[in-house]
Amino acid sequence: MAMARLKLPGKLEHALLAGHPWVYRDHVQRGFRAATGAWVEVECERFKGFALWDNEGPIALRMYSRKRVPDEQWLGERVAQAHELRQALLGEGTNAYRWLFGEGDGLPGLVVDRYGDYNVVLTYAPSVSRLLPWLVPALDRVLPARGTIQKRGSELALLSGELPPDRVEVLENGLRFQVAIGAGQKSGLFLDQRENRAHVESLSGGKRVLNLFSYTGGFSLYAVRGGATTVTSVDVSRGALDDARASFELNGFSAENHEFVAQDVFEYLERAASKGQRFGLVICDPPSFAKSRDQLRKALRAYERVNRLALKVVEPGGLFASASCTSQVSPEAFRGVLGEAAGRAKLRLQMIHEAGHAVDHPVMASHIEGRYLKYVVSRVLPSA
Ligand SMILES: C[S@@+](CC[C@H](N)C(=O)[O-])C[C@H]1O[C@@H](n2cnc3c(N)ncnc32)[C@H](O)[C@@H]1O
Numbered sequence: 001m002a003m004a005r006l007k008l009p010g011k012l013e014h015a016l017l018a019g020h021p022w023v024y025r026d027h028v029q030r031g032f033r034a035a036t037g038a039w040v041e042v043e044c045e046r047f048k049g050f051a052l053w054d055n056e057g058p059i060a061l062r063m064y065s066r067k068r069v070p071d072e073q074w075l076g077e078r079v080a081q082a083h084e085l086r087q088a089l090l091g092e093g094t095n096a097y098r099w100l101f102g103e104g105d106g107l108p109g110l111v112v113d114r115y116g117d118y119n120v121v122l123t124y125a126p127s128v129s130r131l132l133p134w135l136v137p138a139l140d141r142v143l144p145a146r147g148t149i150q151k152r153g154s155e156l157a158l159l160s161g162e163l164p165p166d167r168v169e170v171l172e173n174g175l176r177f178q179v180a181i182g183a184g185q186k187s188g189l190f191l192d193q194r195e196n197r198a199h200v201e202s203l204s205g206g207k208r209v210l211n212l213f214s215y216t217g218g219f220s221l222y223a224v225r226g227g228a229t230t231v232t233s234v235d236v237s238r239g240a241l242d243d244a245r246a247s248f249e250l251n252g253f254s255a256e257n258h259e260f261v262a263q264d265v266f267e268y269l270e271r272a273a274s275k276g277q278r279f280g281l282v283i284c285d286p287p288s289f290a291k292s293r294d295q296l297r298k299a300l301r302a303y304e305r306v307n308r309l310a311l312k313v314v315e316p317g318g319l320f321a322s323a324s325c326t327s328q329v330s331p332e333a334f335r336g337v338l339g340e341a342a343g344r345a346k347l348r349l350q351m352i353h354e355a356g357h358a359v360d361h362p363v364m365a366s367h368i369e370g371r372y373l374k375y376v377v378s379r380v381l382p383s384a
Contacts, residue, residue: 004034004053006061011267016047016063019366021108023051023061032197037130039069052109052127062108062125075131076105076138083142086360093174095340098359099139103370104362107131112139113187115179117146118164120187123317136160149181161221167243169250173198175221176250178243185240190215193285194358196323196375200283201226203319203377207280207283210234212265212310217244219283219321228281234268269309278315283322288372291371296328300337303329307341311349314380320349326371331356334374346383353377 008016009027016023034053037198040061042049050069064070076312082105086097100112103123104355109128112135113120119139123129136148136159138160147161156163168179172194179188200209200219202227211220214233217240223231233244241260248255265286286306290299307322314320324334335351342349355375357363363370 005041021063022059025060037127054127072134079138096170103367116170119145119148121150144349154364174374178246192357204228210279210282212284213286213311215240230257234261238262281319283321284310288326290326290328303337304341308345311345321377324374348381349378351378
């Protein structure tokens with residue numbers, strides 16, 4: 001069957017020529033028909049490209065190539081090119097990383113995370129499944145896997161090889177992590193914070209550390225290795241804290257000076273503040289507070305509240321490492337929220353470090369929506 005062709009309104013030409021990979025459904029002429037997962041040849045003034053079509057969802061077309069209809073060889077080239085970028089990570093005692101970061105690696109909607117000998121595939125639109133039969137051999141050509149699975153919610157579908165066990169052990173900067181690929185959040189670990197976790201290690205020496213929204217204790221393990229005197233990990237998920245404890249054991253870290261608190265962070269902070277508890281370093285890495293642009297105001301309010309409460313348990317002159325993974329919140333807006341939270345808590349924040357995602361989460365210059373993680377470290381001073 002001949003490939004569907006579609007002409008788009010000229011106002012999109014600039015963004016498409018710059019390499020923006022998405023076309024929203026509102027921009028597609030009424031009456032255009034194609035099957036989900038069909039390749040479409042798109043034209044827009046001087047722009048021509050090849051995209052996958054979805055019948056549902058706000059993004060109708062994801063753009064893959066300006067040169068040709070993608071095939072197995074084309075996908076293999078993208079997979080190998082993506083792995084080259086990660087090579088620098090691999091010599092340092094790290095075998096858990098994001099191999100493909102969708103739009104940031106030129107493969108919209110497709111993510112592959114590597115955990116030791118296993119690949120975990122995540123797809124963000126039905127059309128992207130079209131790429132899977134080419135993906136598995138392409139991954140294996142670069143780095144053979146014991147198993148490649150697709151994760152949908154907590155369900156795992158085997159794409160090749162064997163299913164991973166319930167818990168897989170991986171290394172991150174020489175630290176051992178127990179990862180629940182199936183039962184865990186995301187693909188198992190929040191790989192995007194790797195470099196920020198290492199930064200926390202450099203700040204932790206001699207400090208009492210509080211890790212809020214700790215998940216499986218990523219920041220906590222680094223804090224212990226960095227010489228923290230005590231580490232308190234707080235997360236509402238008991239399962240995540242069990243895995244945190246297991247990772248402490250794997251690394252030979254005694255759980256003696258370290259507390260694992262299964263509680264809502266907001267409740268924990270109210271109580272800790274009222275009891276006068278203070279910490280030399282507080283890490284705050286909440287889940288995303290907005291799924292779409294119209295939830296932005298609500299998200300900003302939630303960030304202001306959680307940061308204000310967290311700041312109250314930082315000792316005078318102590319450090320505060322605060323993160324946001326909500327893509328709708330820009331780095332400028334996040335800094336604004338931190339300033340507001342400090343002002344309302346009658347404190348001053350001196351920003352000393354800012355960062356984003358780790359190197360295995362690249363962002364295309366033409367697709368700034370791909371940037372989502374903010375990580376800001378500040379010294380906390382009383383008002384003068
Ligand atoms: C972005 S993840 C944290 C990732 C972690 N910093 C790491 O490096 O692996 C957010 C965590 O917040 C937890 N969470 C969500 N809402 C919470 C709440 N109200 N109180 C406590 N934990 C919460 C989730 O269970 C999840 O583990």
